[in-house]
Amino acid sequence: MPLLSYRLDESHLVVELCNVVDPDNESAIEQELLTLLPCCGPSTVIVDVVTPLLTPRALGVLLRVRGDAEQRGVSIAVVARYETAREALSAAALNRVLRVAHTLQGAELRSRGCRPGAVAPRRGGLLERLERRVTSSDPVPLTARAVGPYADTSLPRFPGKG
Structure with a gap:
């Protein structure tokens, strides 16, 4: 069973895992992944999980391939495009071990050692404005208060000051 693979750049090889890993094809998929592991080529292999169902057998294959x-x-980095696949990896506590990302770009950043959820830097974007606001030493204005039916419960209460 040949797996589709291509080079993202000179240091990243992407391998698409399109089939559900079950007892019938587990050894063939593992062998294919192991043969795609270069001995002196790209420094990172990104396994792109295209199927929404990530079985325990698939997790075992990914862990064994990671060890080799x-x-x-x-x-090794893993792209889990579907929420169910990400939940399976998270439930098995493999997010850090397998460097799980949502997209190919995220997996590329994770392979460089960037934190999860990192994005390529953009100037003047919303993220930069929010970071500037969070890291700013300016005090929060008093007019910015919580609103809603339970807003007053989040404020500290002192005895005798009603």
Whole structure:
């Protein structure tokens, strides 16, 4: 069973995992992934999980391939495009171990050591304005108060000051 693979750039090889891993195809998929692990080529292999169903067998294959890749000096990152696949990886506590990302760009950033959810820097964007607001040493204006039916419960209460 050949897996579709292509180079993202000179240091990233992307391998698409399109099929659900079950007992019938587990060894064939693992063998294919191991043969795609280069001995001296790209430094990162990104496994792009295109299927929404990530079985325990698939998790085992990914972990075994990661172990072999580490011995060869190659790092593994996983792109989990579907929420169900991300939930399975999270429930197995493999987000950090397998460097799980939502997109290829995110996996590329994770392979460089960037934190999860990192995006390419953009100037003047909403994220930059929010970061500036959060890191600003200016005090929060008193007019910015919580609103809603439970807003007053979030304020500290002192005995005798009603």
